[in-house]
Amino acid sequence: MKSAGPKIDRNTIVISIKDLQKSFGEMNVLRGIDLDLYKGENVVILGRSGSGKSVLIKIIAGLLKPDSGMVKLLGSEINNLDKKELLALRLKIGFSFQSSALYDGMSVWENLQFPLVRNRRDLTKKQVNETIEQVLNDVGLLQTIDQMPAELSGGQKKRIGIARMLILHPEIILYDEPTGGLDPVTCVEINNLINKVQLQYNTSSIIITHDLSCAKSTGDRIVMLSDGIFFRQGSFEEVFNTDDERVKSFYNYYILNQ
Numbered sequence: 001m002k003s004a005g006p007k008i009d010r011n012t013i014v015i016s017i018k019d020l021q022k023s024f025g026e027m028n029v030l031r032g033i034d035l036d037l038y039k040g041e042n043v044v045i046l047g048r049s050g051s052g053k054s055v056l057i058k059i060i061a062g063l064l065k066p067d068s069g070m071v072k073l074l075g076s077e078i079n080n081l082d083k084k085e086l087l088a089l090r091l092k093i094g095f096s097f098q099s100s101a102l103y104d105g106m107s108v109w110e111n112l113q114f115p116l117v118r119n120r121r122d123l124t125k126k127q128v129n130e131t132i133e134q135v136l137n138d139v140g141l142l143q144t145i146d147q148m149p150a151e152l153s154g155g156q157k158k159r160i161g162i163a164r165m166l167i168l169h170p171e172i173i174l175y176d177e178p179t180g181g182l183d184p185v186t187c188v189e190i191n192n193l194i195n196k197v198q199l200q201y202n203t204s205s206i207i208i209t210h211d212l213s214c215a216k217s218t219g220d221r222i223v224m225l226s227d228g229i230f231f232r233q234g235s236f237e238e239v240f241n242t243d244d245e246r247v248k249s250f251y252n253y254y255i256l257n258q
Protein backbone atom coordinates (compact mmCIF):
# COMPACT_ATOMS: atom_id res chain seq x y z
CA MET A 1 0.00 0.00 0.00
CA LYS A 2 1.28 3.46 -0.87
CA SER A 3 2.24 5.48 2.19
CA ALA A 4 0.59 8.83 2.87
CA GLY A 5 0.52 10.70 -0.40
CA PRO A 6 -0.29 14.23 -1.44
CA LYS A 7 -3.67 15.87 -1.50
CA ILE A 8 -5.31 14.93 -4.79
CA ASP A 9 -7.46 17.70 -6.27
CA ARG A 10 -10.43 15.83 -7.73
CA ASN A 11 -11.90 19.05 -9.13
CA THR A 12 -8.98 19.51 -11.53
CA ILE A 13 -8.36 17.08 -14.37
CA VAL A 14 -4.89 17.45 -15.91
CA ILE A 15 -5.15 14.67 -18.49
CA SER A 16 -8.44 13.63 -20.03
CA ILE A 17 -8.62 10.79 -22.53
CA LYS A 18 -11.83 9.79 -24.28
CA ASP A 19 -12.50 6.74 -26.45
CA LEU A 20 -8.93 6.51 -27.73
CA GLN A 21 -8.37 4.00 -30.51
CA LYS A 22 -5.21 2.92 -32.31
CA SER A 23 -4.57 0.06 -34.71
CA PHE A 24 -1.54 -1.09 -36.67
CA GLY A 25 -2.89 -2.85 -39.76
CA GLU A 26 -5.21 -5.58 -38.51
CA MET A 27 -3.99 -5.28 -34.92
CA ASN A 28 -6.30 -3.22 -32.68
CA VAL A 29 -3.90 -2.14 -29.93
CA LEU A 30 -6.14 0.42 -28.18
CA ARG A 31 -9.89 -0.18 -28.51
CA GLY A 32 -11.50 2.63 -26.56
CA ILE A 33 -9.44 4.03 -23.70
CA ASP A 34 -10.98 6.49 -21.24
CA LEU A 35 -8.97 8.05 -18.42
CA ASP A 36 -9.02 11.17 -16.26
CA LEU A 37 -5.87 12.01 -14.29
CA TYR A 38 -6.48 14.36 -11.37
CA LYS A 39 -4.09 17.07 -10.21
CA GLY A 40 -1.64 15.61 -7.70
CA GLU A 41 -2.47 12.00 -8.58
CA ASN A 42 -0.17 9.18 -9.66
CA VAL A 43 -1.95 6.70 -11.90
CA VAL A 44 -0.19 3.45 -12.74
CA ILE A 45 -1.08 1.68 -15.96
CA LEU A 46 -0.35 -2.00 -15.57
CA GLY A 47 -0.32 -4.38 -18.47
CA ARG A 48 1.56 -7.31 -19.85
CA SER A 49 4.24 -6.95 -22.45
CA GLY A 50 2.70 -5.97 -25.78
CA SER A 51 -0.58 -4.78 -24.22
CA GLY A 52 -0.16 -1.28 -25.67
CA LYS A 53 1.23 0.71 -22.73
CA SER A 54 3.99 2.37 -24.75
CA VAL A 55 1.62 3.13 -27.62
CA LEU A 56 -0.70 4.84 -25.14
CA ILE A 57 2.01 6.91 -23.49
CA LYS A 58 3.38 7.95 -26.91
CA ILE A 59 -0.07 9.15 -27.93
CA ILE A 60 -0.40 11.13 -24.69
CA ALA A 61 3.06 12.62 -25.31
CA GLY A 62 2.00 13.63 -28.84
CA LEU A 63 4.65 11.37 -30.41
CA LEU A 64 2.08 9.14 -32.10
CA LYS A 65 -1.31 10.01 -33.59
CA PRO A 66 -4.39 8.05 -32.53
CA ASP A 67 -6.88 6.81 -35.14
CA SER A 68 -9.70 8.38 -33.17
CA GLY A 69 -10.55 9.71 -29.74
CA MET A 70 -9.43 12.70 -27.73
CA VAL A 71 -6.48 13.61 -25.51
CA LYS A 72 -6.66 16.80 -23.45
CA LEU A 73 -3.55 17.92 -21.56
CA LEU A 74 -3.92 20.72 -19.02
CA GLY A 75 -7.20 21.70 -20.67
CA SER A 76 -5.95 21.74 -24.29
CA GLU A 77 -6.97 19.13 -26.84
CA ILE A 78 -3.64 18.20 -28.42
CA ASN A 79 -5.12 17.56 -31.87
CA ASN A 80 -6.27 21.18 -32.06
CA LEU A 81 -2.88 22.73 -31.27
CA ASP A 82 -0.47 24.11 -33.83
CA LYS A 83 3.24 23.26 -33.63
CA LYS A 84 4.14 26.27 -31.49
CA GLU A 85 1.32 25.65 -29.02
CA LEU A 86 2.24 21.97 -28.80
CA LEU A 87 5.88 22.85 -28.05
CA ALA A 88 4.80 25.25 -25.29
CA LEU A 89 2.56 22.58 -23.79
CA ARG A 90 5.31 19.96 -24.00
CA LEU A 91 7.46 22.09 -21.68
CA LYS A 92 4.92 21.41 -18.95
CA ILE A 93 5.14 17.66 -19.50
CA GLY A 94 8.15 15.63 -18.34
CA PHE A 95 9.02 12.34 -20.01
CA SER A 96 11.04 9.81 -18.10
CA PHE A 97 12.23 7.33 -20.69
CA GLN A 98 13.04 3.71 -19.99
CA SER A 99 16.54 4.24 -21.33
CA SER A 100 17.15 7.45 -19.29
CA ALA A 101 18.19 8.99 -22.66
CA LEU A 102 21.27 10.82 -21.33
CA TYR A 103 23.81 12.28 -23.75
CA ASP A 104 26.80 9.95 -23.38
CA GLY A 105 29.32 12.59 -24.46
CA MET A 106 28.20 15.10 -21.83
CA SER A 107 28.88 15.18 -18.09
CA VAL A 108 25.99 15.09 -15.63
CA TRP A 109 26.25 18.89 -15.27
CA GLU A 110 26.13 19.35 -19.06
CA ASN A 111 23.21 16.93 -19.39
CA LEU A 112 21.23 19.14 -17.01
CA GLN A 113 22.53 22.49 -18.24
CA PHE A 114 21.60 21.75 -21.87
CA PRO A 115 17.78 21.60 -21.52
CA LEU A 116 17.80 24.30 -18.86
CA VAL A 117 19.55 27.03 -20.86
CA ARG A 118 17.71 26.10 -24.04
CA ASN A 119 14.37 26.73 -22.34
CA ARG A 120 15.26 29.34 -19.70
CA ARG A 121 17.41 31.94 -21.42
CA ASP A 122 16.55 34.42 -18.69
CA LEU A 123 18.68 32.66 -16.05
CA THR A 124 22.09 33.97 -15.01
CA LYS A 125 25.09 31.60 -14.84
CA LYS A 126 24.78 31.61 -11.07
CA GLN A 127 21.08 30.70 -11.24
CA VAL A 128 21.83 27.90 -13.73
CA ASN A 129 24.43 26.44 -11.36
CA GLU A 130 22.14 26.76 -8.36
CA THR A 131 19.24 25.13 -10.20
CA ILE A 132 21.41 22.21 -11.32
CA GLU A 133 22.77 21.70 -7.82
CA GLN A 134 19.28 21.89 -6.30
CA VAL A 135 17.80 19.29 -8.63
CA LEU A 136 20.79 16.96 -8.21
CA ASN A 137 20.42 17.30 -4.47
CA ASP A 138 16.71 16.43 -4.77
CA VAL A 139 17.52 13.17 -6.55
CA GLY A 140 20.35 12.45 -4.07
CA LEU A 141 23.20 12.63 -6.60
CA LEU A 142 24.95 15.95 -6.15
CA GLN A 143 28.26 14.08 -5.88
CA THR A 144 27.99 12.89 -9.52
CA ILE A 145 27.87 16.43 -10.96
CA ASP A 146 31.17 16.10 -12.87
CA GLN A 147 30.85 12.44 -13.83
CA MET A 148 30.11 11.04 -17.29
CA PRO A 149 27.05 8.78 -17.85
CA ALA A 150 29.34 5.78 -18.49
CA GLU A 151 30.60 6.10 -14.91
CA LEU A 152 27.09 5.83 -13.41
CA SER A 153 25.11 2.75 -12.37
CA GLY A 154 21.76 1.95 -14.03
CA GLY A 155 19.89 3.36 -11.02
CA GLN A 156 21.98 6.53 -10.99
CA LYS A 157 21.32 7.04 -14.72
CA LYS A 158 17.59 6.77 -14.06
CA ARG A 159 17.90 9.36 -11.29
CA ILE A 160 19.82 11.75 -13.52
CA GLY A 161 17.22 11.19 -16.25
CA ILE A 162 14.55 12.17 -13.71
CA ALA A 163 16.63 15.19 -12.60
CA ARG A 164 16.94 16.34 -16.21
CA MET A 165 13.18 16.24 -16.55
CA LEU A 166 12.58 17.95 -13.18
CA ILE A 167 14.87 20.84 -13.98
CA LEU A 168 12.08 22.40 -16.07
CA HIS A 169 9.49 21.88 -13.30
CA PRO A 170 6.93 19.89 -15.30
CA GLU A 171 3.32 19.82 -14.12
CA ILE A 172 2.74 16.32 -15.49
CA ILE A 173 5.24 13.46 -15.65
CA LEU A 174 4.99 10.41 -17.88
CA TYR A 175 7.17 7.58 -16.58
CA ASP A 176 7.89 4.73 -19.01
CA GLU A 177 8.94 1.60 -17.07
CA PRO A 178 10.82 3.58 -14.40
CA THR A 179 12.13 0.43 -12.69
CA GLY A 180 12.83 -1.55 -15.86
CA GLY A 181 16.14 -3.43 -15.74
CA LEU A 182 16.95 -2.50 -12.12
CA ASP A 183 17.67 -4.76 -9.13
CA PRO A 184 14.99 -4.91 -6.38
CA VAL A 185 16.82 -2.58 -3.97
CA THR A 186 17.35 0.06 -6.65
CA CYS A 187 13.69 -0.35 -7.69
CA VAL A 188 12.63 0.61 -4.16
CA GLU A 189 14.87 3.70 -4.32
CA ILE A 190 13.32 4.76 -7.63
CA ASN A 191 9.79 4.15 -6.30
CA ASN A 192 10.60 6.35 -3.29
CA LEU A 193 11.99 9.03 -5.58
CA ILE A 194 8.81 9.01 -7.70
CA ASN A 195 6.78 9.58 -4.53
CA LYS A 196 9.14 12.29 -3.31
CA VAL A 197 8.90 14.10 -6.66
CA GLN A 198 5.10 13.92 -6.54
CA LEU A 199 5.08 15.65 -3.17
CA GLN A 200 7.95 18.08 -3.57
CA TYR A 201 7.29 19.19 -7.16
CA ASN A 202 3.45 18.95 -6.97
CA THR A 203 3.30 16.79 -10.05
CA SER A 204 0.62 14.52 -11.47
CA SER A 205 1.93 11.40 -13.19
CA ILE A 206 1.15 8.46 -15.38
CA ILE A 207 3.47 5.55 -14.70
CA ILE A 208 3.45 2.63 -17.10
CA THR A 209 4.93 -0.58 -15.80
CA HIS A 210 4.55 -4.31 -15.45
CA ASP A 211 6.34 -4.18 -12.07
CA LEU A 212 3.79 -4.87 -9.34
CA SER A 213 6.04 -3.50 -6.56
CA CYS A 214 6.36 -0.22 -8.44
CA ALA A 215 2.58 -0.14 -8.97
CA LYS A 216 1.90 -0.87 -5.32
CA SER A 217 4.23 1.75 -3.89
CA THR A 218 3.72 4.61 -6.36
CA GLY A 219 0.12 4.32 -7.58
CA ASP A 220 -2.68 6.28 -5.96
CA ARG A 221 -4.80 4.43 -8.53
CA ILE A 222 -4.04 1.43 -10.68
CA VAL A 223 -5.64 0.77 -14.07
CA MET A 224 -5.16 -2.53 -15.84
CA LEU A 225 -4.81 -2.63 -19.61
CA SER A 226 -5.63 -5.77 -21.53
CA ASP A 227 -7.03 -6.43 -25.01
CA GLY A 228 -6.97 -2.71 -25.77
CA ILE A 229 -9.18 -1.55 -22.89
CA PHE A 230 -8.89 -0.66 -19.21
CA PHE A 231 -10.78 -3.56 -17.69
CA ARG A 232 -10.16 -2.89 -14.01
CA GLN A 233 -9.20 0.06 -11.82
CA GLY A 234 -8.95 1.14 -8.19
CA SER A 235 -6.43 1.04 -5.38
CA PHE A 236 -3.84 -1.75 -5.58
CA GLU A 237 -5.82 -3.79 -3.05
CA GLU A 238 -9.12 -3.25 -4.91
CA VAL A 239 -7.61 -4.27 -8.22
CA PHE A 240 -5.95 -7.44 -6.97
CA ASN A 241 -8.62 -8.63 -4.55
CA THR A 242 -10.54 -10.56 -7.20
CA ASP A 243 -11.04 -13.94 -8.83
CA ASP A 244 -10.82 -12.37 -12.31
CA GLU A 245 -8.58 -14.74 -14.26
CA ARG A 246 -6.92 -11.89 -16.22
CA VAL A 247 -5.80 -10.29 -12.94
CA LYS A 248 -4.75 -13.58 -11.38
CA SER A 249 -2.76 -14.64 -14.42
CA PHE A 250 -1.00 -11.27 -14.46
CA TYR A 251 -0.11 -11.71 -10.81
CA ASN A 252 1.15 -15.28 -11.33
CA TYR A 253 3.16 -14.18 -14.36
CA TYR A 254 4.79 -11.46 -12.27
CA ILE A 255 5.60 -13.78 -9.36
CA LEU A 256 7.07 -16.38 -11.73
CA ASN A 257 9.30 -13.81 -13.35
CA GLN A 258 10.75 -12.37 -10.14
Ligand SMILES: Nc1ncnc2c1ncn2[C@@H]1O[C@H](COP(=O)(O)OP(=O)(O)OP(=O)(O)O)[C@@H](O)[C@H]1O
Binds near residue numbers: 024047051054056210
Ligand atom coordinates in the same frame (compact mmCIF):
# COMPACT_ATOMS: atom_id res chain seq x y z
N1 LIG B 1 4.95 1.69 -34.78
C1 LIG B 1 4.39 0.47 -34.69
N2 LIG B 1 4.06 -0.22 -35.80
C2 LIG B 1 3.46 -1.42 -35.74
N3 LIG B 1 3.14 -2.04 -34.58
C3 LIG B 1 3.43 -1.41 -33.44
C4 LIG B 1 4.08 -0.13 -33.43
N4 LIG B 1 4.24 0.26 -32.14
C5 LIG B 1 3.73 -0.75 -31.38
N5 LIG B 1 3.25 -1.74 -32.16
C6 LIG B 1 2.61 -2.97 -31.66
O1 LIG B 1 1.61 -2.61 -30.71
C7 LIG B 1 1.56 -3.58 -29.67
C8 LIG B 1 1.72 -2.87 -28.33
O2 LIG B 1 3.06 -2.40 -28.22
P1 LIG B 1 3.59 -1.58 -26.96
O3 LIG B 1 5.00 -1.26 -27.25
O4 LIG B 1 2.67 -0.46 -26.67
O5 LIG B 1 3.49 -2.68 -25.79
P2 LIG B 1 3.88 -2.52 -24.25
O6 LIG B 1 2.66 -2.84 -23.46
O7 LIG B 1 4.50 -1.20 -24.03
O8 LIG B 1 4.96 -3.68 -24.09
P3 LIG B 1 6.32 -3.77 -23.21
O9 LIG B 1 5.87 -3.87 -21.78
O10 LIG B 1 6.97 -5.01 -23.69
O11 LIG B 1 7.12 -2.52 -23.48
C9 LIG B 1 2.67 -4.60 -29.95
O12 LIG B 1 2.09 -5.73 -30.55
C10 LIG B 1 3.59 -3.87 -30.90
O13 LIG B 1 4.22 -4.76 -31.78
